[in-house]
Amino acid sequence: MTSIDSRRLPxxxxxxxxGNGRWAKKKGLSRILGHQQGADAVREIVTASRDIGIRWLTxxxxxxxxxxxxxxxxxxxxKLLNRFLKKELEEMxxxxxxxxxxxxxxxxxxxxxxxxxxxxxxxxxxxxxxxTLALSYxxxxxxxxxxxxxxxxxxxxxxxxxxxxxQTVTDALYTSGMxxxxxxxxxxxxxxxxxxxxxxxxxxxxxxxxxxxxDFDKNEYLKAIQDYQKRDRRFGGTGAGSKE
Numbered sequence: 001m002t003s004i005d006s007r008r009l010p011x012x013x014x015x016x017x018x019g020n021g022r023w024a025k026k027k028g029l030s031r032i033l034g035h036q037q038g039a040d041a042v043r044e045i046v047t048a049s050r051d052i053g054i055r056w057l058t059x060x061x062x063x064x065x066x067x068x069x070x071x072x073x074x075x076x077x078x079k080l081l082n083r084f085l086k087k088e089l090e091e092m093x094x095x096x097x098x099x100x101x102x103x104x105x106x107x108x109x110x111x112x113x114x115x116x117x118x119x120x121x122x123x124x125x126x127x128x129x130x131x132t133l134a135l136s137y138x139x140x141x142x143x144x145x146x147x148x149x150x151x152x153x154x155x156x157x158x159x160x161x162x163x164x165x166x167q168t169v170t171d172a173l174y175t176s177g178m179x180x181x182x183x184x185x186x187x188x189x190x191x192x193x194x195x196x197x198x199x200x201x202x203x204x205x206x207x208x209x210x211x212x213x214x215d216f217d218k219n220e221y222l223k224a225i226q227d228y229q230k231r232d233r234r235f236g237g238t239g240a241g242s243k244e
Contacts, residue, residue, distance in 0.1 A: 004052065004222055008229045010182035012056035013049065014204070016196055017042070019188030019212030026212075032076045037214035039084050046088075048218040050095050050129050052225075056179060057131050060196050064104065064138035078112050081135075085119045092119070096128030102174035103137030104145075132178070139198035146172035175200055183228045185221075187213045203235050 017038060024034030042059065049057045062077060069077075085099075092099060099119050108116070116135075149172045153159050159168075170176065180200045184193070189210035193201065207224045209216070 004225050005229050006053060009053055010205075010225065010228055011054075012058070012179045012181045013054055013183045013185065013225075014058040014060070014181035014197055014201070015045070016060045016184070016186040016194055017213045017216075018186060018190055018194075020214060022188065023212040023214040031073060034214060035077060035080055039080055041214050041216050042084070043088065044218055045216065045221055046097070046131055047091075047095075048221055049131075050097060052222075055129055056181075057129065058102075058178075058181065058197070059131070059133055060137065060194070061133045062103075062135045062137070063195065064136055064141055065195070067107070067136070078109050082112055082115050085115050089119055089122065092123050092126065092131070096126045097123060098126040098130045099123045100130055100132040100178075101135055102132055102142070103135045104141060105135055107136045130178070132175075134196070137174075137196070139193075139195045142174050143169075143199060145174070169199065173199060180204065182233075183207060183224070185209070185224050187211055187216050203233075205231055205233065 020034035020038040021031045022034075023037065024031050045059075046057065061081070066077075067074065091097075099116075101116060101120065105113060105116065146169055150164060150168060154161050154164075175197070180202070181197060181204045184197070184201050184204045184206045186193075186206070186208045189208060191208060197204075205228050207227055209220065209224065211220050
């Protein structure tokens with residue numbers, strides 16, 4: 001088992017979970033079965049995160065662009081999400097895991113929204129770890145929504161345009177109150193960020209693995225964290241831990 005330094009853990013890890021469809025195709029299975037196997041990987045990584053002490057975990061579960069997929073696949077993904085939330089609620093409660101969500105969740109089916117909101121409410125007092133699911137999420141859409149929110153404040157006379165700062169934008173994002181990701185992991189070997197947390201990952205360390213998401217287990221996860229721990233995060237400065 002890969003070992004890590006528990007004193008130098010990233011506070012917040014974000015993951016682009018990619019490769020369910022390719023995993024299924026390689027095995028001659030349907031894409032839906034690939035997504036089901038991917039849900040098992042989610043369960044393993046959430047548990048591993050809680051066990052090793054990660055405080056914030058954000059998973060790119062369903063993008064705005066994913067609505068373009070065939071209707072039967074979208075429907076199956078929503079049913080899978082419903083089952084996952086129902087099944088994992090007890091474990092989230094037992095392990096102090098709070099659920100949050102980011103994205104234009106009003107687009108989700110009513111049943112999914114209801115289950116999601118119920119899980120968020122029931123886990124709201126948990127403090128050991130925060131699991132955030134990005135659902136109907138897009139980074140550009142998030143920034144646009146933030147701009148509209150800030151513009152409305154200016155229009156109402158609550159602030160002047162020249163008072164807008166980076167913190168103003170940060171506070172208007174879906175992720176308000178969350179730390180920026182220290183580590184962004186992408187599975188399946190693709191070298192792109194796919195419209196995910198565009199503002200927030202400005203200084204995130206990026207780890208890309210060819211492993212397809214259903215095969216991304218605890219050991220692969222620890223390898224990513226171990227790689228992160230070898231890096232010198234300069235934040236644009238010249239020395240370890242320095243910031244601009």
